Structure formats: C-alpha cells, structure tokens
Amino acid sequence: MVDVREDILARLLVVVATIPNMRSAYRNNVEIAENQMPAVIVLDGDEESDGASDVSMKRSHRPYNVQMTPGIVVQVQDANAALGSIITTFRRELIKRILTDTELNEQIVKTGTFGNGAIRYLGCQTDVGWTRTGYAALTAQFLFKYTLQPTQL
Amino acid sequence: MIDYSALLYDPIYDVLGVPATLTAGASEVELTVIDETRPKTETSSGVQASSVGPGVYVRMPEFAAKGIAAGEWDGALLTFNGRSWIVRKGDVLGSPNGEDLGEVRLSLMEASGG
Numbered sequence: 001m002v003d004v005r006e007d008i009l010a011r012l013l014v015v016v017a018t019i020p021n022m023r024s025a026y027r028n029n030v031e032i033a034e035n036q037m038p039a040v041i042v043l044d045g046d047e048e049s050d051g052a053s054d055v056s057m058k059r060s061h062r063p064y065n066v067q068m069t070p071g072i073v074v075q076v077q078d079a080n081a082a083l084g085s086i087i088t089t090f091r092r093e094l095i096k097r098i099l100t101d102t103e104l105n106e107q108i109v110k111t112g113t114f115g116n117g118a119i120r121y122l123g124c125q126t127d128v129g130w131t132r133t134g135y136a137a138l139t140a141q142f143l144f145k146y147t148l149q150p151t152q153l
Numbered sequence: 154m155i156d157y158s159a160l161l162y163d164p165i166y167d168v169l170g171v172p173a174t175l176t177a178g179a180s181e182v183e184l185t186v187i188d189e190t191r192p193k194t195e196t197s198s199g200v201q202a203s204s205v206g207p208g209v210y211v212r213m214p215e216f217a218a219k220g221i222a223a224g225e226w227d228g229a230l231l232t233f234n235g236r237s238w239i240v241r242k243g244d245v246l247g248s249p250n251g252e253d254l255g256e257v258r259l260s261l262m263e264a265s266g267g
C-alpha cells in the first residue's frame with residue numbers, strides 16, 4: 001500500500017517539529033493552550049485532481065495528477081515588541097525545512113529532474129492580538145503535486 | 154436622580170475590590186480595583202489559542218481624587234493580588250451620572266510582556 005497523501009502529511013509533522021524553539025507540534029489540533037505555545041499545527045489539506053479536466057477514455061484506476069494544499073499554522077505568545085521577529089524566524093525555518101527535506105522531496109513527493117512531483121511555497125498570512133502578553137499567528141500554505149496511483153492504495 | 158456612586162459602586166467595590174498600587178511616572182498611588190481577568194481566545198485559520206485577557210475596573214472618581222488624569226495610566230505599573238502588570242490602555246465605561254462618576258477598564262499585559 002502506498003498512500004502518498006498520508007506520507008506527505010505525516011512527514012510534514014515530523015519536519016515542522018524540528019523547528020528550533022517550537023514547544024509543541026500537532027496535526028489537526030485546533031485548540032491550543034497558552035502553555036503549549038509556540039505551537040505549530042499541520043492541518044490536513046484540500047486536494048484537487050485532474051479528473052474533472054481529463055476528457056480521455058482512460059480506465060478509472062489509471063494514475064491521476066493530484067495537488068494538495070495543507071495549511072501550517074504557527075501560534076506564538078510572547079512580548080508584543082518581539083513578536084514580529086519571532087514569527088519571521090519561524091516562517092524562515094518553516095520554508096527552509098519543508099523545501100529542503102530530502103525524504104519529503106525525493107522519496108515521497110519525488111521532485112527533481114527524474115521525478116514527477118513538486119513542492120511549492122504559496123505564501124502566508126499573519127494575525128496579531130493581545131492575551132496576557134502579545135499574540136501572533138502565521139499560516140503558511142504549500143502545494144504538493146504528486147501522482148495518485150489508485151492501484152497502489 | 155439616583156446616586157449610582159453611593160447605591161451601586163460603593164457596595165460593589167466594598168465587596169469585590171482589592172487594594173492595588175499604580176506607579177505612573179514618579180507618582181505612586183493606592184487604588185481599589187476589581188479584577189476583571191477573563192479567558193481570551195485568539196483564532197487563526199480555524200485554530201484557537203486560549204489564554205487570558207487581564208484587566209481591572211477602577212472608579213474614575215478615585216483616579217481624580219488621586220491626581221491621575223485620563224490617559225496617564227497608559228504604561229503605568231499596576232500591582233495587585235500578588236502580580237504586577239503594565240497598563241496597555243484604559244476604556245472609559247461611563248455611568249448614568251456621567252463618565253466622570255463611572256468606571257474605566259484598564260487592559261493589562263505582563264510586566265515583562267511589552
């Protein structure tokens with residue numbers, strides 16, 4: 001059995017958990033307490049395939065091109081004056097680690113000259129607020145393009 | 154006209170109020186505050202982060218009696234119930250007898266949280 005989607009999401013959690021000074025890492029945990037921050041959360045992503053645009057008569061279990069866009073949320077509670085640089089540092093580590101992780105790129109998604117997948121950084125959004133100190137969040141999106149092989153599921 | 158200071162605020166502050174020290178610049182004054190710290194949630198992309206939003210109520214007449222004008226509380230150090238906080242801002246709440254006889258809600262942050 002090969003489930004590339006699950007392999008990507010599981011590896012993503014491992015990769016983001018290695019970011020320095022991150023206190024906790026979760027997948028699909030949407031309720032974070034202040035003692036758990038800084039926290040990074042991997043949210044299972046929406047997925048689209050080329051099935052709708054495929055006008056060929058190929059058999060239904062032939063491979064599909066799939067694009068998945070999981071969201072990654074970083075939440076920080078710290079001194080208000082320091083939040084900007086803290087969230088920027090986490091963004092930098094996030095992008096660097098995901099786009100350069102060997103297992104994710106070369107074994108799971110299979111990017112590169114002889115692969116047929118791709119990973120792209122799409123962008124990020126930020127939120128700020130007040131709690132007992134300052135609060136900031138960064139949501140980053142990545143696109144994972146891979147081949148779905150129904151016969152291997 | 155009902156005297157809300159005598160009939161409402163006096164008994165409430167007698168029961169719920171706690172002593173506090175406000176240090177604003179060179180002046181240090183004793184106040185009575187009501188702790189209004191409440192749970193607070195921030196949500197980003199569907200993920201909730203729960204913490205607290207610290208705050209207190211203070212009576213405007215008490216500020217006036219102690220020589221603290223509106224706005225002078227910004228950045229002041231407020232100590233009560235064993236903790237010290239920095240005042241982020243003050244929202245005047247008013248009263249039926251006018252805002253000068255009402256309350257102000259001070260929003261706080263940890264003294265090391267600026």
